[in-house]
Amino acid sequence: MKLRENVPISTLTTMRLGGSARYVAEVHNLAEVKEAYDFARENSLPVYPLGSGSNTIGRDEGFPGLIILNRLKGMEVIEETSDDVLVRSAGGEIWDDFVKFCTDRGYSGIEAMSGIPGTVGAAPVQNIGAYGQSLSNTLDHIEVYDTKEREMIILGHDELKMRYRKTILNTEEAGRYFVTAITLRLENFEHLEPPFYNSLQKYLDEHKITEYSPTNIRNAVLAIRGDKLPDPAVQPSAGSFFKNVQLSPEEAEVARTNGYKVYKKSDGSFTLNSGWLIEEAGLKGKQFHNFQVSDKASLILINVNAKSYHELDQVRSEIIKTVFEKSGYKLEQEPVEIPSTGFSERDTRPASQNSQPRGKSANEQELV
Numbered sequence: 001m002k003l004r005e006n007v008p009i010s011t012l013t014t015m016r017l018g019g020s021a022r023y024v025a026e027v028h029n030l031a032e033v034k035e036a037y038d039f040a041r042e043n044s045l046p047v048y049p050l051g052s053g054s055n056t057i058g059r060d061e062g063f064p065g066l067i068i069l070n071r072l073k074g075m076e077v078i079e080e081t082s083d084d085v086l087v088r089s090a091g092g093e094i095w096d097d098f099v100k101f102c103t104d105r106g107y108s109g110i111e112a113m114s115g116i117p118g119t120v121g122a123a124p125v126q127n128i129g130a131y132g133q134s135l136s137n138t139l140d141h142i143e144v145y146d147t148k149e150r151e152m153i154i155l156g157h158d159e160l161k162m163r164y165r166k167t168i169l170n171t172e173e174a175g176r177y178f179v180t181a182i183t184l185r186l187e188n189f190e191h192l193e194p195p196f197y198n199s200l201q202k203y204l205d206e207h208k209i210t211e212y213s214p215t216n217i218r219n220a221v222l223a224i225r226g227d228k229l230p231d232p233a234v235q236p237s238a239g240s241f242f243k244n245v246q247l248s249p250e251e252a253e254v255a256r257t258n259g260y261k262v263y264k265k266s267d268g269s270f271t272l273n274s275g276w277l278i279e280e281a282g283l284k285g286k287q288f289h290n291f292q293v294s295d296k297a298s299l300i301l302i303n304v305n306a307k308s309y310h311e312l313d314q315v316r317s318e319i320i321k322t323v324f325e326k327s328g329y330k331l332e333q334e335p336v337e338i339p340s341t342g343f344s345e346r347d348t349r350p351a352s353q354n355s356q357p358r359g360k361s362a363n364e365q366e367l368v
């Protein structure tokens with residue numbers, strides 16, 4: 001197990017903020033995962049698992065414990081019939097590499113999630129999704145290290161209680177399981193059936209793409225995302241910075257009466273596009289406190305030159321206040337923050353969030 005001391009969290013996260021982590025361990029196999037948790041236990045250190053840090057923000061005070069970086073590698077086809085296929089990937093693989101692995105072989109079910117940053121191991125945590133697909137549609141099971149029982153186990157799809165951007169991994173059991181691998185059941189169909197998600201269909205029509213293979217859909221999604229979303233390697237961000245506003249049916253009715261465009265989600269609930277609220281408040285493209293509200297996708301906050309969490313705090317407060325004054329809606333942050341307490345064995349939820357499960361602040365919407 002590779003162990004480093006006093007590592008800036010800003011170098012481990014795509015928003016590029018955060019003081020030092022006391023220890024950082026890179027784990028490359030199952031023995032090292034266990035070794036890392038044993039090290040934390042023996043030294044009474046809180047633990048925080050991390051993949052690519054693309055949905056995580058570090059704070060200036062850093063983290064007094066052990067960050068475990070998932071670097072487990074390997075992708076394989078486990079079983080294939082003429083209809084479907086079981087594919088497995090270790091948690092430290094890059095999600096988009098896994099999508100390519102699957103589309104290259106003509107397997108379908110995750111092609112619309114091409115280009116989502118991050119690792120395979122983090123994908124089930126918030127049940128990632130984009131362009132009408134979400135991981136829950138194809139996930140068969142995950143392999144995890146159970147830090148409570150100190151053993152490797154398998155959790156089936158149903159045990160994860162996957163819903164919109166939430167699973168037990170970021171709500172009631174947050175911190176308990178370290179995801180070491182996932183297995184998906186994909187379709188073995190080279191030709192997909194339209195219609196696709198609106199903006200994707202529009203792109204396909206405009207570009208006269210009529211052969212709907214997983215690879216063609218993947219390439220279309222990558223092109224759309226590339227045009228709209230900042231590459232975190234070039235423009236630091238944590239993706240969508242605010243959740244869409246969730247509304248009850250009564251609130252949705254009031255919003256409609258007040259001229260707001262309300263969307264009905266597949267589960268029957270209602271949502272208001274926060275990016276649109278930000279635009280309406282005149283903040284699209286605005287640069288302040290060394291951050292910029294993206295001029296292409298208003299939900300994205302780009303770190304232009306900020307060095308401290310304090311600057312993020314200022315820009316966040318200003319956006320929330322301006323949007324509230326303009327619309328009456330209070331925006332909530334989407335990316336998770338590394339809590340100074342991390343996860344310990346007795347209580348798998350961060351102490352700072354015990355009264356409010358982490359799922360409440362987990363991702364709520366797609367960017368696209």
Ligand SMILES: Cc1cc2nc3c(=O)[nH]c(=O)nc-3n(C[C@H](O)[C@H](O)[C@H](O)COP(=O)(O)OP(=O)(O)OC[C@H]3O[C@@H](n4cnc5c(N)ncnc54)[C@H](O)[C@@H]3O)c2cc1C
Nearest residue numbers: 051052053054055056117118119121122128129179238239
């Ligand atoms: C530009 C941009 C665009 C994005 N677009 C989308 C999108 O379209 N759809 C979407 O759903 N998301 C999107 N995201 C968010 C992000 O890509 C996903 O949340 C992704 O799954 C995060 O992966 P990661 O490895 O970077 O996770 P991290 O940020 O490292 O971790 C995220 C959370 O998962 C936990 N975690 C990480 N690894 C493990 C593990 N092995 N075991 C247990 N817990 C773990 C962490 O503790 C943390 O709470 C976007 C982000 C960016 C920057």
